[in-house]
Amino acid sequence: MTYDFDELILRRGTDSVKWDGVKELWGRDDLLPMWVADMDFRTPPFVMDALQRQLSSGILGYTRPCDDWAPAIKDWLLHRHGWQIETDWLCFVPGIVRAQAFALLCFTRPGDRVLVMPPVYHPFFLVTQKLKREVVFSPLDLRDGYYHIDFDRLEHDVEGCRVLILCNPHNPGGRVWTADELRRVADICHRYGVMVLSDEIHADLTLPGYSHHPFATVSPEAADISLTFMAPSKAFNMPGLASSYAVAVNPDIRHRFHEFMEAGEFSEGHMLAYVGCAAAYRQGEEWLLQLLTYIQGNIDFTEAFLRERIPSIGMIRPQASYLIFLDCRRLGLAQSELLRLFADGARLALNDGTMFGQGGEGFMRLNVGCPRAVLKQALEQLEAAVSHI
Numbered sequence: 001m002t003y004d005f006d007e008l009i010l011r012r013g014t015d016s017v018k019w020d021g022v023k024e025l026w027g028r029d030d031l032l033p034m035w036v037a038d039m040d041f042r043t044p045p046f047v048m049d050a051l052q053r054q055l056s057s058g059i060l061g062y063t064r065p066c067d068d069w070a071p072a073i074k075d076w077l078l079h080r081h082g083w084q085i086e087t088d089w090l091c092f093v094p095g096i097v098r099a100q101a102f103a104l105l106c107f108t109r110p111g112d113r114v115l116v117m118p119p120v121y122h123p124f125f126l127v128t129q130k131l132k133r134e135v136v137f138s139p140l141d142l143r144d145g146y147y148h149i150d151f152d153r154l155e156h157d158v159e160g161c162r163v164l165i166l167c168n169p170h171n172p173g174g175r176v177w178t179a180d181e182l183r184r185v186a187d188i189c190h191r192y193g194v195m196v197l198s199d200e201i202h203a204d205l206t207l208p209g210y211s212h213h214p215f216a217t218v219s220p221e222a223a224d225i226s227l228t229f230m231a232p233s234k235a236f237n238m239p240g241l242a243s244s245y246a247v248a249v250n251p252d253i254r255h256r257f258h259e260f261m262e263a264g265e266f267s268e269g270h271m272l273a274y275v276g277c278a279a280a281y282r283q284g285e286e287w288l289l290q291l292l293t294y295i296q297g298n299i300d301f302t303e304a305f306l307r308e309r310i311p312s313i314g315m316i317r318p319q320a321s322y323l324i325f326l327d328c329r330r331l332g333l334a335q336s337e338l339l340r341l342f343a344d345g346a347r348l349a350l351n352d353g354t355m356f357g358q359g360g361e362g363f364m365r366l367n368v369g370c371p372r373a374v375l376k377q378a379l380e381q382l383e384a385a386v387s388h389i
């Protein structure tokens with residue numbers, strides 16, 4: 001079956017954060033939203049069918065995990081990522097940011113140090129700060145058009161930290177860390193007694209030509225010190241379903257985390273979460289392959305458009321996912337002027353690069369998880385605005 005990613009779906013008026021949240025943040029609603037990380041494609045029909053079947057019972061009662069929830073995850077991880085896990089390593093979590101917060105509450109105390117590598121998905125440090133843990137920033141190094149881990153700096157910064165929150169693959173920038181890079185992270189963290197929370201929410205969106213390495217698979221040390229978070233949410237465009245899960249190999253980490261989650265019933269999913277996840281993983285491979293081809297096409301389109309028509313704006317080419325970090329530094333604008341250029345000039349709603357922390361100055365994050373016609377319109381609006389600078 002061929003899926004149609006060109007279909008234009010009206011999302012305004014559906015309480016979508018990406019579409020209906022524009023007014024709240026920008027004070028106007030005439031901007032084309034290319035920010036929040038969900039896609040403007042239909043959630044796959046086999047996921048919607050599974051949810052509808054579940055609803056057809058006519059009773060919104062308490063619901064246990066469907067029989068295929070754990071087997072579907074196990075088979076998917078083995079088949080797509082070469083990771084053989086055991087059923088009891090798994091724990092349902094109601095979203096990955098929430099799971100990180102639960103893990104911080106479970107494994108750290110107020111005042112403990114938590115390391116993040118900016119520019120990085122902002123809740124990594126915002127949630128940590130709000131929970132009164134101290135954030136240690138160990139910035140990535142932007143070299144040859146890609147982010148790299150500065151291992152000397154990491155080794156220096158990680159001393160005295162209890163936890164490192166790893167973004168694997170990384171957002172923004174879309175770096176797919178190599179097994180060797182991840183092994184070095186594991187080696188350093190293991191030596192300094194630092195636990196790694198590996199956020200792998202974008203793993204299934206690893207683009208053709210790259211391979212995702214689950215952090216826990218790269219070495220015995222990595223398996224020993226980590227708690228991994230994954231979900232079908234990004235890849236299958238179902239983040240509103242909150243159907244994520246954690247995987248812990250180390251029995252001590254597993255026992256402590258599961259006990260914490262069970263104590264507050266935080267690991268009880270709602271009645272649609274389990275069937276949605278199982279359906280995505282059981283029936284989703286062909287859809288995902290077609291999606292990845294389409295996203296790759298959107299990235300190619302953006303790259304060519306910028307090169308030919310807006311050469312003063314560059315981009316970090318993502319190796320995973322649909323989020324492009326636009327490098328606007330050559331425009332020579334202060335960040336406030338850059339924000340005005342995108343909102344008032346181009347009438348586009350993008351994420352301000354500085355929200356991701358140090359290294360984000362001069363950057364804007366563009367979400368290309370949309371029909372190509374919409375992307376073309378957005379880039380044309382940007383071209384017109386830049387031509388008026």
Ligand SMILES: Cc1ncc(COP(=O)(O)O)c(C=O)c1O
Pocket residue numbers: 037094095096097098121167171199201202231233239244
């Ligand atoms: C790296 C990363 N982690 C977590 C999330 C959000 O996950 P959730 O909605 O499950 O909390 C996002 C969303 O953009 C993300 O990019």
